[in-house]
Amino acid sequence: MSTHGMLEMVQDHPTWWKIDGQWKSFKYTKPFSQYLKAKHWVDNVNNCRYDPIGLEEVWRTKWWAMRQFTFLCSVAEVNAVQSRARGKNKGADPQLNFCQAMAQQMIENTLDDPPTPEVAPVRRWLKRNADHALKKRAAFEGEWDLDRRKFKRVTTDYVRLKCRECGKKCRTFCSCNPGKPLCTGCYALHSNEL
Structure with a gap:
């Protein structure tokens, strides 16, 4: 954190502290301001990840690689829900609804199906x-x-x-x-x- 950003004061991030019984205002430098604004982001993502049920809880495994994989899958789910909500300019759908819709689409996946050739329309005069x-x-x-x-x-x-x-x-x-x-x-x- 000491090597990130400049030591200029961030003007739009004032903070109040009670010192010796009096409230005093001061402004953070850029690195501290960014840290304090963003420190809760990871907790918010984790709260979304565990919203109804966490993937780590459902997929019980002690194998380290699988635990890392489930963590990355959960983060990807949360990111997809949040970016979808941001793209629609609406509130985020519940995580469980998103997971159910995604699971249904994965079951009905047609990526590996052989392509069906387009049939030319039958011309009536030929018939x-x-x-x-x-x-x-x-x-x-x-x-x-x-x-x-x-x-x-x-x-x-x-x-x-x-x-x-x-x-x-x-x-x-x-x-x-x-x-x-x-x-x-x-x-x-x-x-x-x-």
């Missing part, structure tokens, strides 16, 4: 067009039979039917409606309408 594809009828297949839900068998190997839109002869159809023959041009218009 709608997924059911639409231009297909060709196989050999010996004719018109679509609605009752049996398959193409009728014919004797000619590649039968061309009229397109329902333009009337052109074709073997192609859209997968959404096999009973409606569509040429490639009309299929493009059909798929763009969706």
Whole structure:
């Protein structure tokens, strides 16, 4: 303390002492003023540390390293509570509430969970067009039979039917409606309408 600060009198820290029955005022030098202002800080932190229950009392151990660790954990808890209160410009929460919230967050810790990749949003037009594809009828297949839900068998190997839109002869159809023959041009218009 003798090597800290200057020997100037601190003007905003007067002290009164009763000497020979009379109260006398004097001012401390900077090192003594700072010491007297801060000497209770450690006691205040210890009071906060032991507020409802101290970590050292709960975690009973005689091993020196663990006792030091619990002391540092307790000081860190108090510092976190005080700095949180200072940051919010409010009074400090009770130590027990803070410890319970911190313990819950430690239980639900997700730091080691593998990251879940972000899935690109499914575009609706891709989904709608997924059911639409231009297909060709196989050999010996004719018109679509609605009752049996398959193409009728014919004797000619590649039968061309009229397109329902333009009337052109074709073997192609859209997968959404096999009973409606569509040429490639009309299929493009059909798929763009969706």
